[in-house]
Amino acid sequence: MEKLEVEKHAQYILSVEKRKDDFESVVMEHLRMNGAYWGLTTLDLLGKLEIVDKDEVVSWVMSCQHESGGFGGNVGHDPHILYTLSAVQVLALFDKLDVLDIDKLSNYIASLQNEDGSFSGDMWGEVDTRFSYIAICCLSLLHRLDKINVEKAVNYVVSCKNLDGGFGSIPGGESHAGQIFCCVGALAITGSLHHVDKDLLGWWLCERQVKSGGLNGRPEKLPDVCYSWWVLSSLIMIDRVHWIDKEKLARFILDCQDKENGGISDRPDDAVDVFHTYFGVAGLSLLEYPGLKAIDPAYALPVHVVNRIFFGQMKTCPTQQSSPRLQH
């Protein structure tokens, strides 16, 4: 099996960050916040987060915050829930959630909940279960889930469940692995996975693996490295990941690396980008690839970051006094 080019991928991520002149970089400017999250999370999983200037990133992130409390995809761009989650995740990576006005931010997210429990992406009212996941994930990371009506939010997600066990973007929408991740993630974080038919959905998801070992996002579609994340994380949350061939998938991801210049692409020999580099490395982390840090399947952050947020107050006591003894 090919091996993961840790150094090259780290260098690739840094180089994308520096590149500003070509057309592609300008076209992508509106989602730089997502890019920051993909790149920095990848670096953390690779054990290379220290190569970036933490203070610089944090102050750039904060410069994207809008007066409403939400974040834009870049400085001066409109706020949207998509970039708000990325901003929170980046700050979480650096253990810097304390720079946020948490009430203001969580009020912004809560204000996007609709009467039927669904969420809009911003003030313009596009509704999608992606936004349900984002709102729930974000508020949970900030310990502010009480700001929304969780029961209604869960019911809305459940109303998007399809007869194949998957989930769509709105009621009646076709199942799609990315959407399934969002819905299963939202249900996982709210302790509502009993709404998922794990065997039915698990089978649909495991059938996403095609002959090459890669995963597609819907039946009869081409495989793509990004589904290594969407499908795998969903399978893990419902404890059915052993239904696919993990080794074959790992090989597929590794075959999509640009071994010369770093980065990972959607399929072997295609052009690489940060998005697929993140999904490839995150997928390998879920596959327990040696040397990578573990990633959490629901919060899409390294496990150590999630544990810090939820179990952070726990102290380890190195010494022990009297205790029962074992007799040998």
Next chain:
Amino acid sequence: MHGRPRKPQKPVDDASIAKAAKLRVLQAQFFQNHHDKIYAKEALEISAKLLETNPEAYTAWNYRKLAVEHNLRSETDPDAIKAVLDEELRVVESALRRNFKCYGAWHHRKWVLNKGYSSVDHEFRLLDQFQKADSRNFHAWSYRRFVAALKNMSEEEELKYTTDMIETNFSNYSAWHNRSVLLSHLLKQKIEGFTPREKVLTEEYELVHQALFTDPDDQSGWFYHFWLLDQTVTPGAPVLVSSWPAHGSDLFVSFKGNLDGGVSSSFTSFCSDKGAFPLIIYFNQSVGGINSSTVTVKHLFDKNEDLIWVPLATNNSGNAQAWVTFLRFPDVKDDSLKAYPVEVKVGHSQCAFTVSLRSIDSKHGEGGSDMEMIVWKDDSFHASEPLLLSPPVVSLDQATTNKEPEQIDSRWHEETLANEIALFQELLSEINCKIGKLTLARLLRAHDKMIYKMPFADEKTHSKEVLDLFSDLMKLDPSHSRYYKDEHSLVLMEQVVSNRESLLTYCWKYGEAHPSYLCNPICLRLSKLSLSRIGSFENLLWVQMLDLSHNELWSIEGLEAMQLLSCLNLSNNKLRSFTALEPLKLLKSLKVLNISYNEIGAHSIDTSRYLFSSPLSHTVGDDWNIDAYVTDGVKMNYWEAAVIFKGLYLTQLDVVGNAIVDEKFNLFLTHILPSLVWLDGDRVY
């Protein structure tokens, strides 16, 4: 960058730099206008140009909405309004022609349409064009549902559209999906032309057969077929399938101590020092709302309305397949030989048994000390005398009586299944198709379940054929072999425990002497069967001692129904973490547990992390206090183990052979389990 070939890296060329510079200027102008709130014609053109080059520049869509609102604020002339909105539709259309998957563009179009000035028919024409170009685009399908609702199109008409799309290309999963959505609405509302249900489903089977026989390797039709099968066999109202004590049984209860030898069947004895025995009811599906108003229990020593029913589930949904309540022992002052009848009624199902109190034998007859270690070795067990045993295997016609006749339905069900089975047996005799084999296995299982439900069925079940199909599939489709393996295990388990003769061969008597908590020394030994998954719990509610060692179990989901379990051996399996053991939390009678030689602690990714109650999933109350799990020298990664063990009173535990085990961990166990007498075969003091 989807589907774009990788090119050798070279410095950014001048053309790209020039193009980028141009876009950057456009972008700068646009943001200037946006921030200055300039909505004049020239400014709008800049945003249109920007969106034509880069439809994903979402702020520009927002800006255009602000502009429309601003420019229409004082406009009342419908033609002028329409002209403004038509311009928006034009911009969207050219953006979509550039990027068909652009969320922002599709939403902008919806936003415009919702204003009610635009022609919906035009939208259908546009969609026809788009959907011909890409028949799987889910944005387009979603938009189609939106405009259909706007136009108040009937679901029948849209169903016809899916027929057309499917007939053009059988491989269109999106069309099959939309069909399943529309059809389930139509069936539910019993719309004219969509009754009886049986007729509609039969026609659907015919349609999908065309697809399956045209290209058996295409998945789309098979998923639809699976949905049809589900529609055919899905049970209606929940039905009680078994109980403990079992229907028709005579239960002998005694206070702490052993039963004497006079008892005819050890399967129906129970002892407790609490003066109460559990009543467990088990349904064919997960149910909620079980309480004294939905279940009636007639028992001389309890008032029905005093009974508290608890769902046996690891989640807090309030739903479960198995429910438990506790009934009081007969009064000792009464004639101890008398058998008191108990009747349980739930909906149309009911079951009845008797309960009597047996003398308490203080000399501990064949009983051993409670402090003695249970030894899970072959020579601890001997074959039990068959005549004395009668395991309460469920036979639905006996256990419960379902008084609602479903004769017509079941005849259609049976015929449909028989037809489908014959059809696919024929198909598979000609070609080797994995999903066809899987479908056949599912059909055969559904058929077996159905005949099992009918009284006096003398047909044989197909479990042998189904097992062969799954074995075959493991070889044919090795990537998914563990899926087939899990299915295989469930069928195997069903085969093993669903009839008396077979079950008896797995029942062994434990030891010469046994501790008093084990009032029924019969051990069900399902070890070395290569099981990866377990099921058929409705037949196992009576088991107090269970050996599942030397299998390939990764989960014990469902085990929480086995409330009588006091000794459980799960050693030498593939359990990956303590979170996979959550069902144990509900087994309050458990004393002896062996989880040695599993994979606990060996994996960096915990696949049951989100099926387990924890702060991560907000499934623990505000009172959840992490510090409560921190004792001397305890590392934080033991908290899952703490959650499992803190409510149990284990006297014996084996954990050796798991990656998590070290001296510190063992120390932690002795803290969290003060009742422990034996740890990995060593006496704990």
